Amino acid sequence: MNKQEYIKNIIKHIQNDSMQKESFRELSDHFEDRKQYYLDAGFEEEVAEEKTVARMGDAELIGTKMGKVHGRRFYVPVLLIELVLGLVMTPVALFMSGFIGEAVLLEMKVLAECILLLFLFLFSYIGLRYRYKSLLILACIPFVLFLTLKGGLYLYTSTVPFVSGTVWETVYLALGKVKALYEVAARSWVVDVSWWLQVLSLLFYAWIIFCAIAGIMIMVREDRAKCTLKQKKMLKLIKRSMLGMGLVILVSAGAFYAVYYAEATAARDAGVEESSVLAVYAKGIDENQSLNEMEGAYIQDDTDSFYSYVSDTKIESTDTIQLYGSGEDGEPIRRIEKKRFDNNIEYYIVIHEVNVKTTKDYMYFSNKGLWENFSKDKWTKVKKGEKYLVAFEKRADYPKNFVEFTIQ
Amino acid sequence: MRYSKELVKGSTHLLVLAVLETEDLYGYKICREIELRSQNELSMGEGTLYPILHALEKEDYVESYWRECDGRSRKYYHITRKGLRHLKSLKEERNAFNKSIDKVLNFG
Numbered sequence: 001m002n003k004q005e006y007i008k009n010i011i012k013h014i015q016n017d018s019m020q021k022e023s024f025r026e027l028s029d030h031f032e033d034r035k036q037y038y039l040d041a042g043f044e045e046e047v048a049e050e051k052t053v054a055r056m057g058d059a060e061l062i063g064t065k066m067g068k069v070h071g072r073r074f075y076v077p078v079l080l081i082e083l084v085l086g087l088v089m090t091p092v093a094l095f096m097s098g099f100i101g102e103a104v105l106l107e108m109k110v111l112a113e114c115i116l117l118l119f120l121f122l123f124s125y126i127g128l129r130y131r132y133k134s135l136l137i138l139a140c141i142p143f144v145l146f147l148t149l150k151g152g153l154y155l156y157t158s159t160v161p162f163v164s165g166t167v168w169e170t171v172y173l174a175l176g177k178v179k180a181l182y183e184v185a186a187r188s189w190v191v192d193v194s195w196w197l198q199v200l201s202l203l204f205y206a207w208i209i210f211c212a213i214a215g216i217m218i219m220v221r222e223d224r225a226k227c228t229l230k231q232k233k234m235l236k237l238i239k240r241s242m243l244g245m246g247l248v249i250l251v252s253a254g255a256f257y258a259v260y261y262a263e264a265t266a267a268r269d270a271g272v273e274e275s276s277v278l279a280v281y282a283k284g285i286d287e288n289q290s291l292n293e294m295e296g297a298y299i300q301d302d303t304d305s306f307y308s309y310v311s312d313t314k315i316e317s318t319d320t321i322q323l324y325g326s327g328e329d330g331e332p333i334r335r336i337e338k339k340r341f342d343n344n345i346e347y348y349i350v351i352h353e354v355n356v357k358t359t360k361d362y363m364y365f366s367n368k369g370l371w372e373n374f375s376k377d378k379w380t381k382v383k384k385g386e387k388y389l390v391a392f393e394k395r396a397d398y399p400k401n402f403v404e405f406t407i408q
Numbered sequence: 409m410r411y412s413k414e415l416v417k418g419s420t421h422l423l424v425l426a427v428l429e430t431e432d433l434y435g436y437k438i439c440r441e442i443e444l445r446s447q448n449e450l451s452m453g454e455g456t457l458y459p460i461l462h463a464l465e466k467e468d469y470v471e472s473y474w475r476e477c478d479g480r481s482r483k484y485y486h487i488t489r490k491g492l493r494h495l496k497s498l499k500e501e502r503n504a505f506n507k508s509i510d511k512v513l514n515f516g
Binding site: 059 | 435455458459463466
């Protein structure tokens with residue numbers, strides 16, 4: 001039996017392709033070293049090779065043992081990335097956007113999406129890790145090209161429940177968060193816990209992306225065969241940091257949610273009175289819905305009034321429209337909000353001016369989306385009799401919304 | 409004196425980790441080092457070293473990396489902190505075991 005046959009008899013038991021190549025190389029090196037030892041001892045080449053085979057042992061036995069070691073086990077760091085992404089980030093992302101707690105049914109949706117996400121990652125992981133890798137990549141290229149040329153992935157996937165809810169929401173949420181945090185910080189350095197929680201979640205986003213890229217790069221590079229010790233140590237560090245950060249986020253989010261929920265309940269129990277309400281409603285159900293079908297109203301108080309209008313004349317289903325607001329006393333026009341409309345989803349954008357009357361020293365109230373002085377999902381302390389301009393974002397498919405919650 | 413394969417087999421993890429404790433080595437060198445330290449009294453089927461090394465790596469007791477040596481790229485193994493702890497416990501276990509064997513053999 002020559003070297004090639006001998007080693008092939010060993011590695012045929014290994015199912016992992018990259019490990020097969022690496023083991024071939026390693027065993028081949030060993031074979032050459034031992035053969036050289038016999039050659040140096042004065043044996044003929046053929047004899048040296050035979051003696052080397054004998055010295056290395058039964059190929060079938062070694063192969064079986066190697067096969068057991070390198071069975072189809074999951075590549076732990078990559079799997080952990082997927083698990084953390086699926087199990088931690090989806091609820092955190094949805095929590096940050098203020099969805100959780102609004103409806104029980106929605107929580108079920110989150111759970112279903114998490115399960116779907118896991119399945120998706122699991123299958124893509126197996127495909128990328130072991131087999132059909134080239135086929136998958138080749139299949140993706142025309143798919144991505146087609147979608148890009150035809151208007152981008154969002155256009156075709158925004159209405160798919162899992163994709164819109166998990167993928168796009170997460171992406172837009174991260175981008176929106178950066179902008180919102182910048183705006184808050186630009187106005188004032190006095191920021192509270194929820195601000196830092198959002199900063200933390202952003203860091204986590206960045207970390208996830210970094211880890212995912214690192215994981216994919218290592219998979220593509222046939223990982224173990226070419227990985228240096230430094231890279232492996234880095235991976236280990238990533239793995240541990242991710243677990244740690246995931247835990248911190250999870251605990252913080254859990255605590256924050258508990259406080260949020262308790263205060264919301266307290267606010268509802270206390271009862272409410274709203275003195276003035278309303279500004280703009282926008283609907284985006286029909287592709288050809290015209291501006292005329294949009295309602296507009298203005299808010300009036302003692303000193304100033306605002307009115308709002310929509311700059312676009314026609315709302316396409318996925319168009320972005322811009323709402324502008326202007327004071328009647330000559331205040332320059334400024335953009336209030338930019339909103340995207342999706343097919344089959346009704347959006348209502350409402351500007352509220354609330355005259356807050358409290359029976360206590362203070363009362364918290366929630367606002368959705370960063371608006372003027374209020375952060376997304378932030379409960380803001382208010383004083384008796386003071387007026388606050390609050391923006392509520394309401395989605396028609398969430399029957400339980402905070403627009404109707406009451407403040408005393 | 410050469411020992412039976414069975415006797416060596418039960419100690420391979422200990423032997424490999426002990427050799428790697430002092431320096432990073434590649435497979436062939438690990439075999440040679442075991443032979444050298446034991447003055448050729450201990451040897452194993454060299455091929456069986458690799459399933460052991462790979463299993464140790466899976467358990468995070470060692471980690472591997474490729475490095476140039478004598479103009480060739482070789483796969484070196486490095487003992488981890490976890491591996492060092494494992495080695496320590498294996499040594500303790502081994503000592504206790506030897507003592508137990510001695511007690512049985514020297515009974516009375």
